[in-house]
Amino acid sequence: MTMPRAASPAHRERLLRVMGVTPWRLRGGSAGGVEGAGAAVNDAPPGDRVPCVVVLPAGASxxxxxxxxxxxxxxxxxxxxxxxxxxxxxxLGHVPVAAHYLVFGEAQARALGHELPAAVMAAAQIVLVDAPAALLADPAAKRRLWSGLRALGRSLGRG
Structure with a gap:
């Protein structure tokens, strides 16, 4: 009985991309004792962008x-x-380059604007919706969230 051999790094990355998995790597430094862990997500070529990033307020219930x-x-x-x-x-810290951003709240939109380069923001679709706390209290906020998700769904090919 032969043991299956390990996939090469290039083959592994291709398989992960086909499955829709985005591998994350440390930017570098000695935070976890890993030196030169690889390229950061923002340094990835444009074809390696993540489809969507959701920005939430810290401390949500x-x-x-x-x-x-x-x-x-x-x-x-x-x-x-x-x-x-x-x-x-x-x-926000490190924000991955994405084609779409769904942002919950104006403060989070400002934080995203501070972190992203202007070229990335110009190329991305950014949808601003109400903060999660407002979604629990206001039916109009839920409708705005649903409209924002429908707009993102159309551009992501969901119909």
């Missing part, structure tokens, strides 16, 4: 996260598996 998660999953696997970032007091 579990109920708010569940509401957002259900809404995203309702629009298919691309939205359900979208990268989720939280904008805190120190901003």
């Amino acid at each position: 579990a109920r708010e996260h569940e509401l957002v998660g259900r809404a995203l999953r309702a629009f298919g696997p691309v939205m359900g598996r979208a990268a989720r970032l939280e904008a805190g007091e120190r901003g």
Whole structure:
């Protein structure tokens, strides 16, 4: 009985891309003892962009996260598996280059604007919706979220 051999790094990356998995790498430094972990996501060629990034406020409750998660999953696997970032007091940190950004709240939109280069923002579709806390309290905020998700779904090929 022969053991299957390990896939080459190029083959592994191609398989992950086919499955829709975006590999994340440390930018570098000694945070985890990993030196030269590879290129950052922002340094990736334009063909290696993630489809969608969701920007949420830091400190959202579990109920708010569940509401957002259900809404995203309702629009298919691309939205359900979208990268989720939280904008805190120190901003967003590293933001991956994406074709689409779904931003929950004006403060998070400002934080995204501070982190992204102008060329990336000009090329991306950025949809601003109400903060998750407003979604729980205001039916109009839910309608605006649904409209924003429909717009993203059309551009992501969901119809």
